[in-house]
Amino acid sequence: MKLLVVDLLAERKAFGKEGVREIISHFENPDIYLWSPHTSERIDYGFGKVVDKPIDADFVVITGSRRNVSQWEDWMDEVADLIRKVEVPMIGICFGHQIIAASLGGKVTRADDQSQMVSTVYYQDGREVNALFTHQDHVTDPGEMEVIAKSEHCAIVACKHPTRNIRTVQYHPEATSKVIAKAIEVGDMTKKEAEVFDMSNHLISLKDALL
Numbered sequence: 001m002k003l004l005v006v007d008l009l010a011e012r013k014a015f016g017k018e019g020v021r022e023i024i025s026h027f028e029n030p031d032i033y034l035w036s037p038h039t040s041e042r043i044d045y046g047f048g049k050v051v052d053k054p055i056d057a058d059f060v061v062i063t064g065s066r067r068n069v070s071q072w073e074d075w076m077d078e079v080a081d082l083i084r085k086v087e088v089p090m091i092g093i094c095f096g097h098q099i100i101a102a103s104l105g106g107k108v109t110r111a112d113d114q115s116q117m118v119s120t121v122y123y124q125d126g127r128e129v130n131a132l133f134t135h136q137d138h139v140t141d142p143g144e145m146e147v148i149a150k151s152e153h154c155a156i157v158a159c160k161h162p163t164r165n166i167r168t169v170q171y172h173p174e175a176t177s178k179v180i181a182k183a184i185e186v187g188d189m190t191k192k193e194a195e196v197f198d199m200s201n202h203l204i205s206l207k208d209a210l211l
Helices: 013-024 076-085 095-103 177-186 206-210
Strands: 002-006 031-035 049-051 059-062 090-093 107-123 128-141 146-151 158-160 166-169
Touching: 002 013, 013 177, 059 076, 059 095, 076 095, 090 095, 095 107, 095 128, 095 158, 095 166, 128 206, 166 206
Parallel strands: 002 031, 002 059, 031 049, 059 090, 090 166
Antiparallel strands: 107 128, 107 146, 146 158, 158 166
């Protein structure tokens, strides 16, 4: 299986490297391809093959990013083109959720304040789960995507496409306690910054959220 990760935190040791490691752990022995169109200065993960353009993959993952869909940059056109053309299963996390919606006729807007919290997510099928959020952009119009979950602070938390195998979430199911601990260790996040996340809650996993 060829797994293409649109790896948009490739400059970060924890949320990039360890976040991707958590994502790929939910796939069985994939061949991993890492595409980071936003930067030429990615760190060495020690796994996966770095590519300078999308490959013909069996599955596509679009990660979170420190950039913002509401502040569009030229490289995002390449990601949007991939989203519109890809025929294989695809999932999007946070920024991935937003750029998929924006690329498929939706709208993303910027909030006044950044949302950083663990919050309850309410799925339309009746599930209630805890999830970690950190974002400032919000999907305000899902375009082709169908909304399947919301939270108190965010009306469009999870989506699926009605005819294509695409699923997205605004929250970070890859941000496990291990990833947060690594972020503190390597300086991606201070202990004080991490205190806003109540990791004592049982958080939804990437597998349960998107796979």
